[in-house]
Amino acid sequence: MQSVTEPSISDELRQRYLSASRVLVLTGAGVSAESGVPTFRGGGNSSVWKGMPFDVISSARMVERNLPAVWEWFDYRRDLLQGLSPNRAHHEIAKWQDHFSEFTLVTQNVDGLHQRAGSRDVIELHGSIWRVRCTVCHARFEIHPAQPRVEACPDCSEPVRPDVVLFGEILPAGAFERAAAAAAECELCFVIGTSALVYPAAGLPEIAHAAGAFVCEVNPERTPLSDLCDVSLMGKAGEVLTLFSRLRSETV
Numbered sequence: 504m505q506s507v508t509e510p511s512i513s514d515e516l517r518q519r520y521l522s523a524s525r526v527l528v529l530t531g532a533g534v535s536a537e538s539g540v541p542t543f544r545g546g547g548n549s550s551v552w553k554g555m556p557f558d559v560i561s562s563a564r565m566v567e568r569n570l571p572a573v574w575e576w577f578d579y580r581r582d583l584l585q586g587l588s589p590n591r592a593h594h595e596i597a598k599w600q601d602h603f604s605e606f607t608l609v610t611q612n613v614d615g616l617h618q619r620a621g622s623r624d625v626i627e628l629h630g631s632i633w634r635v636r637c638t639v640c641h642a643r644f645e646i647h648p649a650q651p652r653v654e655a656c657p658d659c660s661e662p663v664r665p666d667v668v669l670f671g672e673i674l675p676a677g678a679f680e681r682a683a684a685a686a687a688e689c690e691l692c693f694v695i696g697t698s699a700l701v702y703p704a705a706g707l708p709e710i711a712h713a714a715g716a717f718v719c720e721v722n723p724e725r726t727p728l729s730d731l732c733d734v735s736l737m738g739k740a741g742e743v744l745t746l747f748s749r750l751r752s753e754t755v
């Protein structure tokens with residue numbers, strides 16, 4: 504694995520990027536960091552909420568024990584997101600969907616910033632902070648930023664919860680299967696802004712690697728995945744992905 508300290512695109516990565524047809528991108532909280540969205544493990548108060556580590560407050564058990572506390576945590580995050588916008592990384596990735604003939608974007612994020620940057624058909628492995636789900640009839644309702652969120656299910660009046668996959672919960676039906684199938688087929692896999700600690704999402708680059716894909720990590724830090732990657736571009740997603748924008752413009 505080549506670790507690149509000053510991010511630059513090697514000849515091999517350039518050639519693969521320009522010739523690839525089937526590309527998969529997996530993103531994590533780091534792709535939204537330059538938008539001002541706190542990451543989960545980036546230290547600071549982002550990873551702890553009122554004394555609770557985020558994997559405690561964002562857990563199935565907490566929904567059962569104290570749904571109002573879970574709502575307080577998600578309402579806080581949604582309020583924060585309202586003032587934030589997609590950054591260069593989201594916009595660059597959105598351009599890739601029309602550059603490659605078979606492009607799949609899989610995200611662990613729930614912030615909706617990829618879609619706001621123009622990405623289509625995003626596989627949201629962990630759901631969306633902009634949707635609620637009834638705890639009884641499981642009906643789903645979108646939350647519109649300017650409107651107060653639904654407090655009780657409009658269909659059956661039972662309590663609603665964030666339509667987000669919490670720790671200890673299974674992923675949305677078909678989402679991981681669709682992502683894993685794309686990972687097994689891709690020639691080029693980018694892993695952008697994830698600590699690669701949360702499964703089953705972190706297993707996707709492993710599937711791509713096992714199927715013979717070239718795996719490129721984009722992260723200012725090394726991760727448990729770094730040794731498996733063919734190249735690690737050590738840098739911020741917004742800066743590193745801009746290199747690919749220049750690459751495409753050189754070859755137009």
Ligand code: BV8
Binds near residue numbers: 741
């Ligand atoms: C499940 C929604 C089946 C909530 C989240 C093996 C297989 C299956 C499951 C497990 C397993 N081992 C353990 C488990 C259980 C657990 C798990 O993985 N635990 C880990 C912590 C050990 N997994 C689950 O519970 C999953 N469910 O498997 O179901 C099942 C069910 C029941 C019983 C049995 C089996 C569900 C996991 C989903 C949890 N929900 N989010 C919410 O948002 O509040 S996960 C949460 O972590 C976020 O979605 C987040 O995206 C995700 C991963 O974190 P990252 O995105 O990587 O973010 P992080 O802050 O960690 O890292 C940021 C990275 O960015 C860093 O590397 C940093 O260096 C980098 N960075 C910073 N700035 C930049 C940058 N990079 C680029 N540019 C920058 N500027």
